[in-house]
Amino acid sequence: MKPPESESSVIEEGKPIFVQIAEQIENDIIDGAIEEETQVPSTNEFAVFYRINPATAGKGVNRLVEDGILYKKRGIGMFVAAGARARLVTNRTEEFAASFVRPLLDEAAKLGIAPNQVAAMIQSAASADTTNQKETVTS
Numbered sequence: 190m191k192p193p194e195s196e197s198s199v200i201e202e203g204k205p206i207f208v209q210i211a212e213q214i215e216n217d218i219i220d221g222a223i224e225e226e227t228q229v230p231s232t233n234e235f236a237v238f239y240r241i242n243p244a245t246a247g248k249g250v251n252r253l254v255e256d257g258i259l260y261k262k263r264g265i266g267m268f269v270a271a272g273a274r275a276r277l278v279t280n281r282t283e284e285f286a287a288s289f290v291r292p293l294l295d296e297a298a299k300l301g302i303a304p305n306q307v308a309a310m311i312q313s314a315a316s317a318d319t320t321n322q323k324e325t326v327t328s
Contacts, residue, residue, distance in 0.1 A: 206241055210249030215258065218274050225269045229259060
């Protein structure tokens with residue numbers, strides 16, 4: 190087993206590597222690339238894949254163990270805990286609301302835009318994105 194080779198598996202500057210490893214595992218769990226009760230790559234595999242110190246990779250994995258997302262089977266490796274995906278989705282939904290929705294509504298209130306108008310703007314933008322995606326596929 191080796192770390193996934195997705196576009197998001199590239200290390201970014203400005204963010205701790207161990208955080209990026211933890212986020213990559215979380216993303217893979219949310220996306221279904223790593224299912225609950227399956228093994229995740231070892232810290233040594235992450236270290237080789239990203240060309241980093243195994244302790245750095247271990248720090249990212251251990252963060253997820255502390256959060257109850259992963260658990261260790263002694264002598265075998267780390268596995269995704271049952272219910273991990275639901276916990277991650279709940280946590281990310283709460284973070285999304287706090288980081289994006291609340292500031293959006295605060296700014297809208299400053300501009301005198303009612304919440305139902307914001308909802309209409311979002312729906313309109315989503316419809317436009319869907320139309321653009323269909324046009325791209327058919328061209």
